[in-house]
Amino acid sequence: xxxxxxxxxxxxxxxxxxxxxxxxxxxxxxxxxxxxxxxxxxxxxxxxxxxxxxxxxxxxxxxxxxxxxxxxxxxxxx
Numbered sequence: 001x002x003x004x005x006x007x008x009x010x011x012x013x014x015x016x017x018x019x020x021x022x023x024x025x026x027x028x029x030x031x032x033x034x035x036x037x038x039x040x041x042x043x044x045x046x047x048x049x050x051x052x053x054x055x056x057x058x059x060x061x062x063x064x065x066x067x068x069x070x071x072x073x074x075x076x077x078x
Contacts, residue, residue, distance in 0.1 A: 003038065004047035004065035011039045012070035019067050030058070038070065 006012050014036045017024050031054040032038070042050040047062030060068075 001070055002066055003040075003049070003051075003060070003068040003070050004062065006040045006049075006070065008040055008043055010072070011037050012072045013037050015069040015071050017068050019064065023064070027064075031056070032068075 001012075003012065014032060014034055016034065017027065017032075019027070036053065039052040040049055041052055041057065044050070044059075045062075047065045048060070049065060050057055050059050052058075
């Protein structure tokens with residue numbers, strides 16, 4: 001499953017990212033690494049979402065959320 005498919009309230013674990021090198025390194029610098037839990041706080045349209053990652057809120061666009069493979073998402077961590 002991809003992050004774009006997660007619902008509000010879901011907590012997913014990052015499996016992999018298929019993004020351009022610079023963008024992937026930037027997300028890793030912000031704390032989004034393999035095995036990191038990501039909580040979906042809000043959805044804005046198709047794939048755009050607000051997520052909580054290591055205690056910080058981030059807005060991620062559709063092109064990013066469709067390229068991040070995650071596992072879980074069925075209310076893990078609620």
